[in-house]
Amino acid sequence: MSSYMPLTDDIGFLLKNVFGFDAQIAALPGHEELTADFAVAVLEEAGRFCREVLEPLNRPGDEEGARIVDGAVVTPKGVKEAYRAFVEAGWPGLSGDVAFGGQGLPRVVQILLDEMLSATNMSFGLFPGLTRGAVEAIAHHASDELKAIWLPKMVAGEWTGAMALTEASAGTDLGLLSTRAEPVGDGSYRITGTKIFISSGDHDFGGNIVHLVLARLPDAPKGVKGISLFLAPKFLLNGDGSLGERNAMSVGSLEHKMGIHAQPTCVMNYDGAIGWLVGEPGRGLNAMFTMMNAERLFVGIQGLGIAEAATQKAVAYARERLQGRSLDGARGPVPIIEHADVRRMLMTGRALADGCRALAIWTALQMDIAAGHPDAATRAEADGMVALLTPVIKAAFTDFGFDVAVLSQQVFGGHGYIREWGMEQYVRDARITQIYEGTNGVQAMDLAGRKLSLEGGALPKRFFALVRRDVESAAATAPSVKDVSAEVLAALARLETTTTALQAASQSDAAAVGSAATDYLKLFALTAIGWMWVRMAVAARAGETPLEQRKVTVAKFYSERLLPQTQGLAAAIAAGSNSTMVLPADLF
Numbered sequence: 001m002s003s004y005m006p007l008t009d010d011i012g013f014l015l016k017n018v019f020g021f022d023a024q025i026a027a028l029p030g031h032e033e034l035t036a037d038f039a040v041a042v043l044e045e046a047g048r049f050c051r052e053v054l055e056p057l058n059r060p061g062d063e064e065g066a067r068i069v070d071g072a073v074v075t076p077k078g079v080k081e082a083y084r085a086f087v088e089a090g091w092p093g094l095s096g097d098v099a100f101g102g103q104g105l106p107r108v109v110q111i112l113l114d115e116m117l118s119a120t121n122m123s124f125g126l127f128p129g130l131t132r133g134a135v136e137a138i139a140h141h142a143s144d145e146l147k148a149i150w151l152p153k154m155v156a157g158e159w160t161g162a163m164a165l166t167e168a169s170a171g172t173d174l175g176l177l178s179t180r181a182e183p184v185g186d187g188s189y190r191i192t193g194t195k196i197f198i199s200s201g202d203h204d205f206g207g208n209i210v211h212l213v214l215a216r217l218p219d220a221p222k223g224v225k226g227i228s229l230f231l232a233p234k235f236l237l238n239g240d241g242s243l244g245e246r247n248a249m250s251v252g253s254l255e256h257k258m259g260i261h262a263q264p265t266c267v268m269n270y271d272g273a274i275g276w277l278v279g280e281p282g283r284g285l286n287a288m289f290t291m292m293n294a295e296r297l298f299v300g301i302q303g304l305g306i307a308e309a310a311t312q313k314a315v316a317y318a319r320e321r322l323q324g325r326s327l328d329g330a331r332g333p334v335p336i337i338e339h340a341d342v343r344r345m346l347m348t349g350r351a352l353a354d355g356c357r358a359l360a361i362w363t364a365l366q367m368d369i370a371a372g373h374p375d376a377a378t379r380a381e382a383d384g385m386v387a388l389l390t391p392v393i394k395a396a397f398t399d400f401g402f403d404v405a406v407l408s409q410q411v412f413g414g415h416g417y418i419r420e421w422g423m424e425q426y427v428r429d430a431r432i433t434q435i436y437e438g439t440n441g442v443q444a445m446d447l448a449g450r451k452l453s454l455e456g457g458a459l460p461k462r463f464f465a466l467v468r469r470d471v472e473s474a475a476a477t478a479p480s481v482k483d484v485s486a487e488v489l490a491a492l493a494r495l496e497t498t499t500t501a502l503q504a505a506s507q508s509d510a511a512a513v514g515s516a517a518t519d520y521l522k523l524f525a526l527t528a529i530g531w532m533w534v535r536m537a538v539a540a541r542a543g544e545t546p547l548e549q550r551k552v553t554v555a556k557f558y559s560e561r562l563l564p565q566t567q568g569l570a571a572a573i574a575a576g577s578n579s580t581m582v583l584p585a586d587l588f
């Protein structure tokens with residue numbers, strides 16, 4: 001079985017030739033000296049770690065799975081040591097705040113590391129992924145005292161984070177949650193309740209585990225307004241900051257699940273566990289959204305990582321596997337990569353993985369600008385773009401990630417279905433990314449409902465105008481990409497017409513947005529990725545290197561073979577909600 005190859009050449013091309021990384025990043029105070037070459041060098045090292053340390057643990061970890069021994073989680077053989085090596089090499093703090101001991105590298109570099117982690121070992125990647133989200137929520141909403149106590153060790157990765165929202169009766173609808181928090185009188189609270197599905201809720205790495213728990217204060221109103229956020233660690237701290245006695249929380253059991261077997265998904269019991277309020281009482285969901293938005297982007301990148309890894313494996317297999325005769329019948333058996341239907345699957349994987357990576361980098365750059373640009377209006381604009389694209393990245397990348405995992409498995413025929421080649425694990429692991437962190441249906445409603453109406457609808461209009469400007473100027477400066485640009489402009493026109501019609505329909509039809517949302521999100525994503533393919537095709541138009549030749553060819557495939565899906569999506573949305581809604585529930 002071939003190993004995953006980190007795509008550092010592609011990354012260099014994207015950072016330098018497509019996004020002008022050096023100039024964009026240099027405009028951000030603190031990053032004046034940072035270059036794409038340095039970022040690529042860091043990512044080469046990260047890629048080596050992922051390939052040499054994490055990927056070899058992926059299949060054994062899946063087969064052994066996390067277990068409970070004497071009430072505590074035991075991770076599969078080698079995971080604990082790999083985590084230690086990850087921390088010792090400094091990877092957890094890559095983009096962490098310098099004030100808390102992080103290295104302060106931009107988000108762009110972070111998401112590319114996240115892709116490599118997810119491509120080589122999705123279960124492992126969740127430990128640092130959740131820790132970073134928890135760090136962000138604490139950094140934005142907790143008191144200075146809590147920040148000083150908890151953040152340095154979390155940024156270093158010595159202590160990890162967990163996100164405790166879900167309960168048996170409260171999933172999407174967190175307003176239903178019933179975990180309680182009683183004030184002790186000394187500024188702390190005692191938390192009581194049971195949470196389910198808590199990723200990284202416990203492990204055997206040593207160090208602390210910082211749970212961010214949603215719970216209700218005694219006098220809290222019903223619904224989401226009555227929810228507060230608490231920081232509750234596995235170990236309480238001694239006066240000198242060292243680990244003290246166990247807090248009153250325990251793992252009830254581990255969920256038995258379809259994939260990510262090496263990742264402990266815990267039922268957590270909080271039995272009067274000590275915790276501290278993060279942010280204001282009753283504003284817990286708001287504080288938690290900082291973590292959830294970070295995780296949504298991270299989960300989208302998981303989808304990208306799986307798409308990339310599965311595509312690489314499928315290409316390697318298709319070059320070697322001999323079946324059937326050449327198209328002219330003269331040769332055979334030939335490598336299956338010669339068959340048009342196999343090429344369709346491989347081209348789709350390559351087009352989606354490369355397109356998603358480009359859109360992820362563009363969005364991460366907006367995050368860096370939103371966090372650090374000296375001009376307030378520029379920061380606000382970038383922040384708006386990130387808000388708009390967050391559900392797109394979460395849902396579209398994970399849907400594409402799963403689709404590409406299945407297509408890549410298909411390239412292996414029956415050998416993709418049996419365990420030996422690892423393809424069925426990609427399919428099982430990818431599946432959860434469409435479900436957790438807010439299901440993809442809920443993401444689609446966030447986009448088609450809430451996000452489209454941001455700034456009275458002006459924000460999406462500015463995004464569409466940006467895409468149009470970029471694509472039109474590409475067509476003007478690079479006639480060779482004219483065909484690709486024309487397809488993207490046609491998709492954009494469909495997206496704009498659909499947006500206006502959907503907003504109008506939602507005024508009179510309560511089901512308009514819900515029935516169209518998933519199709520709408522895909523229409524949006526395919527168009528945005530088309531925009532990225534135009535940018536890549538322009539940057540590669542010289543066609544001199546193998547990489548440039550590949551980019552130009554895949555851009556053409558994307559525009560001719562994937563982008564036309566936008567026609568069907570626009571037509572389905574235009575049909576309205578009636579046929580979806582009319583059948584009575586008992587007649588299904």
Ligand SMILES: Cc1cc2nc3c(=O)[nH]c(=O)nc-3n(C[C@H](O)[C@H](O)[C@H](O)COP(=O)(O)OP(=O)(O)OC[C@H]3O[C@@H](n4cnc5c(N)ncnc54)[C@H](O)[C@@H]3O)c2cc1C
Binds near residue numbers: 166
């Ligand atoms: C492996 C795993 C790891 C997880 N990790 C964590 C974690 O670390 N922390 C944590 O807190 N949670 C975690 N979760 C929970 C996860 O985020 C939830 O399962 C998910 O958000 C959906 O909630 P639910 O399962 O209760 O489904 P439900 O909310 O019951 O949804 C069922 C279906 O109804 C749809 N639906 C629900 N409400 C609406 C609506 N208003 N409009 C339209 N459609 C709707 C959903 O899209 C879905 O298709 C994890 C889950 C799993 C399986």
